[in-house]
Amino acid sequence: MKRDVVGVNVPALRSHNAALVLDLLRTAGETGISRLELAERTGLTPQAVSKITARLRADGLATEAGHRASTGGKPRTVLCLVPSAAYAVGVHLDRDELTVLLADLAGAAVALRRRPVDLGAGPGSVLDAVTEEVRALLGEVPSGGPVLGAGVAMPGPLDHRAGVPGRVTGFPEWAGRPVRDELAARLGLPVVLDKDTNAAALGLALRPAAPGSFAYVHLGTGLGAGLVLGGAPLRGDRTGAGELGHQTVRLDGPPCGCGGRGCLEVLCLAAVARGELAEAARILGVGAANLVRLLDIDQVLLGGRVVLAAPEVFAAGVREVLAGLDLATPVGLATARDAVAEGAAWLTLAPVFGK
Ligand SMILES: [Zn+2]
16 A cells, blocks of 8 residues: 655644644643743744644644643643644564554554564565565554654664664674665655664653663663663764673673674573573673763663563662662663564654654
């Protein structure tokens, strides 16, 4: 099915000030926010806010949602984001599993499909599977709302600006394949490609009350980190930041698929394979401590399939390592099973809100 994606004929989406207003509507949720508060929070004049909100309402992105009592004056009309005004696809392409989900404009998942894949089967058949699942998902778009695009998250290394994977550890056949452009052509949608860890970190960074700087440490089929500093993901100029799994923690340790030895990932996954989860947690804790000391972040968030299978073991193990080093950084869990796929949808949604 071919979708009319340029149908989001929303000039407002191209305006920086409109993005500011939309982001305040997004974070206000169902409570809504008045025009006066929007003016106070953005520094825009009430006239400018009225003009922007009129345009957002005309475009179906915002709606009036009743009145709220205000101190002193008359009750104020509040405005809300209309989550069904547009949708985005999030794709999590893992080494052994494909998850595609449809998120509304507020980032909430409204449909999800999952199937096993083998990244080692090579890009040809795997991209066929992605195309098939996304097309099926697009058939589930409520009332045919416009789909802004698809965010695709996969293991690194990769170049997110070029939309091309690098030498994914253990899967060299993906290196240099123009995954983003190929999927964009197949799906007829704008596509953004990023690392799985960056996508999850972006989604987590956009939650209300998220800390300004944190590391999302992901342990699943691989080990990596998504870094958020000053509210924005730190990708590095070559999308090479956050390769936590390939930090050498044991000189002359066992060889790793990346070409190095004694990498955090190879040691941690070996402990997981032996069923020694407490030891795996301790190794993960060493990696987390290195990150905390390097970046002085507000929080460490643990996620990924292996962590979520024994969350308390991993949280306790990582906390113990940090405490032993007198590091007071809180350790939390990113418990959403589909944090990467949800974050992948945010790759497309975030620019709407100026993020
Ligand atoms: Zn390595």
